[in-house]
Amino acid sequence: MSLLTTLARLEAVRAGVAQPLATVRHRHVSERPFALVPLAAAGETGAPLAMLLGSDREHPRLLTVPQPLDRDLRFAFLARLGDELLPYLESFGGDVELLERNVKDPESGEKTVEVRELCADAPQLIVPNPGGVELLGLFGRSTRFRRTAEDPDPGPYPAPARVPLLGRWLTHLSERANVPGSSMLLPLTSTLARHWATGQSSLEDAHLGALLAWIAPPEGSRGEQAASRAENGRDERGQLLVPPAGPATDPDFDSLLLAPAVTRYDAARSAQDEPLTRARAEEIEALLRSVLLPVWHQVWQGIDLLRELPPAAHVVERWEGDRWSYTGHRDRVAAGEPPQPLHDDAVTAARKLAQREREQVRVDLEEALDDPLAMAEHRLAGQAFAGEVVEVQPDYDTSGRSPKPRPLVTVRTEDRPHLDPGGEVHRAGGPSTQRAELAWLDAEAGLLTLRLLSGMGRKKEPEPGSVPEQGEQVCFTLFELSARQSAPLPDPEDTPWTHGGPPQ
Amino acid sequence: MNHSTHPRVDQPLTPLEARLAALRGDAAARSMDARALAALAANPGCDRRAVLDAAGVDKASLAARLGSPAAFGQSPFAITRGLVFERRLRADRCAELVALLRSELLPEASAQTPVEVPDLLPSEGPAVRAARTRVALSEAAAAASAGRAWTLLDRPLLRLDVAGSSVSLEPDAIVVGPDGRWTVVEIKSFPILDGSADPTKVGAAARQAAVYVLALRATASALDAAAPSAVRPAGASGAGKPGSPYVEPEGLAGAVRTTGLLVCPRDFSNVAVAAPLDLRKQLAVTRRQLVRMTRIETLLAALPETARLDEAPEAVDALAHAYTPDCLAACELSFHCRTQARAAGAVETLGRGVRGELGSLTTVEAALAATGEGEALARAARLREEALAR
Numbered sequence: 001m002s003l004l005t006t007l008a009r010l011e012a013v014r015a016g017v018a019q020p021l022a023t024v025r026h027r028h029v030s031e032r033p034f035a036l037v038p039l040a041a042a043g044e045t046g047a048p049l050a051m052l053l054g055s056d057r058e059h060p061r062l063l064t065v066p067q068p069l070d071r072d073l074r075f076a077f078l079a080r081l082g083d084e085l086l087p088y089l090e091s092f093g094g095d096v097e098l099l100e101r102n103v104k105d106p107e108s109g110e111k112t113v114e115v116r117e118l119c120a121d122a123p124q125l126i127v128p129n130p131g132g133v134e135l136l137g138l139f140g141r142s143t144r145f146r147r148t149a150e151d152p153d154p155g156p157y158p159a160p161a162r163v164p165l166l167g168r169w170l171t172h173l174s175e176r177a178n179v180p181g182s183s184m185l186l187p188l189t190s191t192l193a194r195h196w197a198t199g200q201s202s203l204e205d206a207h208l209g210a211l212l213a214w215i216a217p218p219e220g221s222r223g224e225q226a227a228s229r230a231e232n233g234r235d236e237r238g239q240l241l242v243p244p245a246g247p248a249t250d251p252d253f254d255s256l257l258l259a260p261a262v263t264r265y266d267a268a269r270s271a272q273d274e275p276l277t278r279a280r281a282e283e284i285e286a287l288l289r290s291v292l293l294p295v296w297h298q299v300w301q302g303i304d305l306l307r308e309l310p311p312a313a314h315v316v317e318r319w320e321g322d323r324w325s326y327t328g329h330r331d332r333v334a335a336g337e338p339p340q341p342l343h344d345d346a347v348t349a350a351r352k353l354a355q356r357e358r359e360q361v362r363v364d365l366e367e368a369l370d371d372p373l374a375m376a377e378h379r380l381a382g383q384a385f386a387g388e389v390v391e392v393q394p395d396y397d398t399s400g401r402s403p404k405p406r407p408l409v410t411v412r413t414e415d416r417p418h419l420d421p422g423g424e425v426h427r428a429g430g431p432s433t434q435r436a437e438l439a440w441l442d443a444e445a446g447l448l449t450l451r452l453l454s455g456m457g458r459k460k461e462p463e464p465g466s467v468p469e470q471g472e473q474v475c476f477t478l479f480e481l482s483a484r485q486s487a488p489l490p491d492p493e494d495t496p497w498t499h500g501g502p503p504q
Numbered sequence: 505m506n507h508s509t510h511p512r513v514d515q516p517l518t519p520l521e522a523r524l525a526a527l528r529g530d531a532a533a534r535s536m537d538a539r540a541l542a543a544l545a546a547n548p549g550c551d552r553r554a555v556l557d558a559a560g561v562d563k564a565s566l567a568a569r570l571g572s573p574a575a576f577g578q579s580p581f582a583i584t585r586g587l588v589f590e591r592r593l594r595a596d597r598c599a600e601l602v603a604l605l606r607s608e609l610l611p612e613a614s615a616q617t618p619v620e621v622p623d624l625l626p627s628e629g630p631a632v633r634a635a636r637t638r639v640a641l642s643e644a645a646a647a648a649s650a651g652r653a654w655t656l657l658d659r660p661l662l663r664l665d666v667a668g669s670s671v672s673l674e675p676d677a678i679v680v681g682p683d684g685r686w687t688v689v690e691i692k693s694f695p696i697l698d699g700s701a702d703p704t705k706v707g708a709a710a711r712q713a714a715v716y717v718l719a720l721r722a723t724a725s726a727l728d729a730a731a732p733s734a735v736r737p738a739g740a741s742g743a744g745k746p747g748s749p750y751v752e753p754e755g756l757a758g759a760v761r762t763t764g765l766l767v768c769p770r771d772f773s774n775v776a777v778a779a780p781l782d783l784r785k786q787l788a789v790t791r792r793q794l795v796r797m798t799r800i801e802t803l804l805a806a807l808p809e810t811a812r813l814d815e816a817p818e819a820v821d822a823l824a825h826a827y828t829p830d831c832l833a834a835c836e837l838s839f840h841c842r843t844q845a846r847a848a849g850a851v852e853t854l855g856r857g858v859r860g861e862l863g864s865l866t867t868v869e870a871a872l873a874a875t876g877e878g879e880a881l882a883r884a885a886r887l888r889e890e891a892l893a894r
């Protein structure tokens with residue numbers, strides 16, 4: 001944790017309510033997100049128990065598995081999940097932008113124009129927490145290789161037809177969620193925690209109810225009380241007042257309510273009493289709905305909170321990366337490519353790692369550019385400075401054939417950048433990328449005189465507006481401001497799997 | 505998987521044990537298991553926990569009596585699943601476990617070597633069981649050195665001295681191979697999925713297994729000291745207390761491998777799969793922290809002679825706590841300690857690294873006061889204010 005974050009947490013303790021950690025929203029929030037609140041069956045790996053889902057916050061759909069050990073019931077659940085989710089996922093595939101680029105035929109050397117499709121928008125799934133992302137990934141892992149009745153060799157336990165397809169989508173989405181800055185599958189807790197500092201630790205922020213209690217405590221109560229009620233307040237039956245946001249259920253819910261209900265269901269089923277079995281299944285549904293609905297409302301409350309923040313400038317650009325990723329997967333499914341392999345081969349694994357590192361650098365840079373609070377971290381660390389221009393002096397480099405502009409700009413700042421004369425800096429928030437070097441400094445008075453080196457056009461006099469004026473607020477960083485970015489139209493062969501490249 | 509309650513009546517109590525029993529009062533004793541020890545080693549600075557665990561106090565019910573019950577239950581579904589998995593492995597004199605261990609641990613040449621699965625008297629009291637385990641271990645060592653058999657010890661019981669009191673530990677299994685090496689086997693019900701498992705869970709399993717290795721070494725040293733020199737390799741000096749944590753001890757204790765074996769369900773199935781577990785790091789850490797643990801007698805001085813936690817649970821507050829948010833995942837008393845830490849304004853409540861970041865500013869109040877002009881946090885506060893004002 002950085003000192004500024006700690007400071008924000010300290011302020012939150014004093015105020016009794018969470019404090020901003022960002023002045024803008026750093027993640028994309030779709031106009032039509034699809035929320036999922038999954039619950040896993042305790043003790044079974046990747047076994048679904050229930051899910052509340054949908055893009056209509058007033059009318060969520062409930063799916064349950066009345067006996068999680070029953071393979072058929074699990075597949076029935078996954079088939080219904082596919083029925084709910086696949087139409088949403090596929091609905092973004094039709095509306096495309098056509099993008100052209102010039103390519104050279106590798107054999108003939110002829111130049112041709114290639115047209116590629118980019119889906120105009122992409123789906124966005126929102127789950128309560130990273131555990132939800134992981135569980136969806138497990139669903140993907142356990143279903144994408146299943147054979148169905150339509151396969152030439154369906155095997156002893158064929159899965160319903162669209163279940164493997166669902167598995168491929170879930171695998172793709174959960175992989176994509178590992179790419180920094182991506183928003184196609186968004187865990188709410190970590191997204192909210194990026195934007196608000198609570199008066200508790202980040203471990204406690206992983207509890208959606210407690211986190212929201214700090215961000216928006218109910219009238220008249222302080223975050224601390226509201227959060228501890230959310231964590232461990234119980235009713236007279238010993239049940240949590242605020243059920244956990246999954247995927248794990250509360251053990252006391254399992255032992256006092258769910259286990260007896262499942263036992264009753266099993267009894268009715270083994271007595272082959274169909275109406276009673278249905279009634280027992282409905283009891284279980286009612287139980288699960290009662291612990292899922294509060295979380296459902298929390299999820300939409302969280303989405304509302306995020307929407308209140310203005311989007312950061314680079315969010316649209318990063319969302320385009322998600323659109324590429326979506327388009328690429330759509331194409332692979334359409335082309336009938338096989339499901340993603342169990343293990344990445346070495347090349348793919350290395351590419352994914354490199355991509356994540358690159359994207360992390362990019363997100364950090366973009367967040368700093370978009371958000372003065374993020375830039376403040378770098379200023380405090382001596383990696384950037386901001387201040388007012390107090391003097392501008394025209395100057396020229398006359399060593400070459402034609403003179404070049406090299407104006408001297410003096411900035412007054414309270415920041416203490418780790419910078420010596422001759423050191424290079426980069427202008428943040430200027431009209432174009434601009435390099436400068438420190439000509440001299442007066443540390444006592446907080447005056448830094450910079451010589452601008454680029455971004456002023458090709459003529460002797462700088463382009464109008466390219467040199468900051470006296471009285472203007474400027475910000476410079478000691479690090480470069482452009483991450484090596486993937487070309488806007490990457491070759492599919494060169495594109496990592498997570499970004500829409502082909503499977504290896 | 506071995507939280508058991510048992511009265512420690514099979515031996516006369518030492519004065520320390522008597523004092524600890526009095527502190528516990530009429531509440532049943534909770535034996536300190538490896539999980540507790542491993543967690544204890546995770547927060548060795550905590551006096552409160554050290555005393556409670558040494559006294560065998562049931563911290564969950566203490567927390568409930570204090571009005572801050574813990575949320576450490578386990579779902580009946582998960583318990584059932586774990587039991588089913590273990591029962592399967594142990595059925596038929598551990599047939600499935602034996603087959604798995606044979607393929608994982610033994611060289612192919614010894615494929616025909618018979619396996620012994622001695623009866624370790626699991627329904628007896630801890631003293632009997634510990635003695636039985638010691639005998640079984642020395643027999644197994646003899647059988648191995650004679651090349652007669654390898655041995656699987658199913659649910660042995662080991663003793664380890666922790667901070668001045670003796671603790672009973674129950675590893676899932678120990679294997680004495682035909683090469684004379686001893687391996688700690690840890691059975692867990694979390695899956696190994698596509699060859700990898702949840703690192704947090706593996707870490708916890710490794711810390712536990714490290715405790716067993718230490719206990720096994722202690723037992724081996726005791727056997728060495730008692731046994732005729734026959735089972736002792738030439739030149740061995742007996743009980744090993746090496747200076748470097750990575751140096752393996754000599755004598756029988758050196759037979760204990762620092763690589764454990766983790767046995768888990770594979771992928772989404774109930775089929776068992778084994779994976780080696782490197783314990784060297786956990787061993788070094790655990791041992792260092794066990795040694796560092798202040799002796800319980802000294803800690804007890806903070807409590808009045810007459811303190812009884814079953815009657816007056818608040819007496820626990822006389823013992824210093826060392827709350828950090830990590831306690832939430834490791835200790836039943838965490839909500840109680842958190843309330844106290846927050847009331848005191850301790851900055852540790854905000855996160856692991858915060859204390860280090862704020863240096864001498866140990867309370868929220870002091871830290872906020874340091875945002876004033878010329879103070880330690882003034883610059884950070886200015887920058888934050890400026891950014892938010894824009």
Ligand code: SF4
Nearest residue numbers: 550826827831835841
């Ligand atoms: S919760 Fe309290 S008693 Fe338990 S380890 Fe933490 S500080 Fe010690």
